[in-house]
Amino acid sequence: MYDKQVRRRRAVLAGLVVVSLILLTAYFGESPSSPLHTVQRGIVEVLSPIQEGASTVLKPVRDIAGWFSDTLHAKSQRDQLRKEVQTLEAEVAQYRGAWIENQQLTKEVGLDNSLGITSNREVAGQVISRDPTLWYATVEVDKGSDDGVRVNDPVIGDGGLVGKVTTTAPTVSIVTLITDHSYAVSAQVQDAAGDTGVLVPAVGNPNQLLLQDLPQHAPIQVGQQVVTAGFKYGSLDSLYPPGIPIGVVSNANQDELLNNGQVQVSPAADLRHLDVVQILTTPQAGTERAQLP
């Protein structure tokens, strides 16, 4: 009797492990349009009303917890922001003049302005759930393909780039954040040379990104803004319009720059407290879009 129980227990355990391994192997090698992915999207769609309801019901709990957290950090944030305001006021005056000059020159040269954030339609969505693990940084948004959202649409919020849409269902979408280990985007530092590189996350540190593949002697300094680079080559567009703020350079160690061609960047958006995001949908369907950053 005891042996039978032990055998049964071991058989069930082995069966569960084998099923998990089969699922893992099958899913890992599948394309996004394969059956397992389709089932996953279907379940997300079915559960979205429940998650939306739970998110609404539990919002007061989140707000109370957020209030405590914000109060603790409010004083240090205020001092930091005062300093930033002083610096930015001086910069704004300088850039205003440059902007007027840019407008005039653009008209004179006749540059194509179709590549820019203004060419996208913004769809505002509410975050209804988020992934708790350190490895997967995703949020679920209550807007889907019915609202014109497509896979790879860029997502902005809280003053900066948040991520991109990786899964869509008719009424919900999954947004992969810029801190997810699978994410990469071409970015430009707003220094004198406008150096560009590839921005990737530092897995395990949600407050830090790494801008890699920079020129070794790039004149990059702490505090310089990092924005999406964007590009247009014939009918091939970058996923991201140029000029979307991503963050600021937080550490520009010259040795690191010389040896590895990388600097550290702090994201502009507070990715842990996102409530509302904006999805930049593309109205011109059919245009080829670059799959690589």
Added chain:
Amino acid sequence: MSDALRLPLRLALVAFATVVIQEAAVSQISIFGVSADLTPLVVMSVGLLCGSLPGAVMGFGTGLFVDLVLVQTLGVTSLLYIAIGYWSGRLRELRDPAHGLVPLALGAAATALAGLGMAVIQFLLGVDSPVSMLLLQQIFITVLVNTLIALPVYAVVRRIIQPVLPEDPRRRRRRAYTTGGLSPLQRPSERLGPLPRSAPR
């Protein structure tokens, strides 16, 4: 409803509610820069209360549901949670720990296993981005936060599923000993208290 179905139904309900609450609220609350993770704690609690087999099945189901809802690689979380549920259940079957702080220690161990196991599996599957050493710090803080909430989570899970748990003979025997019911070390007079005096003749 038949008694055999009550426990699986309650376990399914607990798994469903846990994942929904986790995604809709708990993951969005940041404590020391990390979020608490209820799911390994619930799987651990079920293993500790029900045994290795229900623990492993609960781990598989909860993990699969997490992977489905969060659009993650299927099978990763379920593989980790099977181990958590099974070993929590084995601990109960082999040692039958009665100390009140056992869920606390087991909650910490379950969260550490989930965090480190996920890191190992991700490395095996291949990571494109550089990995910061702060990952270990984040796992450590998550373990601390989960340890703090392990006892309340265990209490809630026990409250939900205990009414439908089959009576365990070993627990019944232990309860009888601790209340003095069946201990052979006590004389019947001590166990039953003083006998009523008979009226003087």
